[in-house]
Amino acid sequence: MNDDSLLDLEFEIIGGDFNQAGRVSTRLKSILKEVGFNPQVVRRVAISTYEAEMNVVMYARRGVLRFKASPQRISIVIEDEGQGIENIEMAMKEGYSTATDEMREMGFGAGMGLPNIKRNSDRFEITSEIGKGTRLKVTIIAGDGTRS
């Protein structure tokens, strides 16, 4: 495969910026649709990038989303500088959330984000260091390169 057939994109995410939140996943989604990825693959990318983006907005100062897509697989890495996660096992549980009252007012904090990302990905890795930040790697198998 030559480099031409590899999408390689990078986006910045700013912590605390609820106004812009969700932009990155909207942008990615429209690119993938245009390229012609399977609608369900696009949907899974939209959900997982949105949730990851929101977590950076809510719990970190800033972050970067690196997006790579080949016809066969999509890999997304979201790395942030922020508070980090104390207990990853807990954080992965449905319903667990440390969201503030303010965030809950805005409709976040159901504790569904990370479990949703995991459900929508084929591979999911998460590492975190308290006080430094969190790194998420999500892989989604896109198919055999032809349109399904």
Add this chain to the structure above:
Amino acid sequence: MEPEAENIRYYHTLKILEEKCQGRMRCMRKCPTQAIRVRRGKAHILEELCIDCGECINACPEGAIVPLTDPVEQTSKFKCRVAIPSPVLYSQFSVDIHPPEIFAGLKKLGFDYVGDASSACEAMSMALRIYLEEHTGPWPVISSFCPAVIRFIQVEYPGLTEHIIPLEVPRELAAKEIKLELSRKLNLPLEEIGAIYLTSCPAKAVSIRQPAEKEKSWFNGSISIADIYNPLLSAIMSLREGEFEDDLNQPSAIGMGWKVLGGTCSFLESGNCVAVSGIVELTRILDDIEKSKLREVKYVEASFCPEGCIGGPLAVENAYVARVKTIRLEDRYGKRPRLQEERVRQLYHEGHYFLERRIQPRPIKPLHPDIAKSIALMKEKEKIYNLLPRVDCGLCGCPTCLTFAEDVVKGLLDISDCLYNSIRRRSSP
């Protein structure tokens, strides 16, 4: 998706009259799916992208874009002709003209029967409530009655088709019930009964000729309310006493409300239903659903036209006034149920209210069928876009610089077709 999907020709009811078109690009700028290009001074519709919403009809100052509904005269090939007006029609006349007069007027125009669709709307309201009680996800579900929305989802949000409620739309249910009943009563085969829909909506005319959810519509044609309005009004004015009879049991006030924005929500528990309309808000909410963001919402009533069907492009009355008139009609006829919920429940579980098949995605053709090549073209497009002025002047005949870049990578235009750039180049030393 079926592999043949590539070759399907989509039927559209919008036609551009070349001899009238002055190439003024109003339609191109108004089109919500960027499906219009102007080439050599004439507008063209890209069939694959068109969702038949009809925005372009009213945008054209020359009246060069016309809906291909059936002419009023041309429905005579059936033994029995039945008109089924959308309840929108009830709100198009002055407040002292009531549905029975409208029905009598339609008969004067030559229809053998007139069917009322509001009762089917009421049945579908109940069916919708049962559906929401029994559905287990995915949430939220999206209403199925607006064909422009359905086509918009099929084309731009193909991943969301499974959110569309698989319930039949009231107009089809009405046509089915009325035709079956007439066939029994008159002892006529179904083919001899022609059901004509009177509509404010070009997208419904398309959906009647090429339904998204079944082989064939129960209707045999459609007439634009705007086209039939004048002859109908004269027919109504010429009615004499005794030519119609008022019956406060019909039509159904609950059913009439469907046609107004928020009408279907008013019948449901309001806490988790939203009514959305207009392309900007629809785009926002569909984006949110696609990200699974709308967790609290269970039901989305989605109409393309800002005020709902009463604001359709082929309506005559101002949408806001039509809304008030609908409210007055609702008061007159009383918002009590005409149908027995038990009966509807039973029919529901027998499958009476369901679509023949679920709505399938109809995604936009990608830049190239091979994803690897498509990605390469995508990058090429990005490069071209960066060379453009990005002011969306439209002089090239594309609605935006981005669509221009797309047409260049598709080989339809050359980068030198950007007039803005060539003028800039010429005027710089």
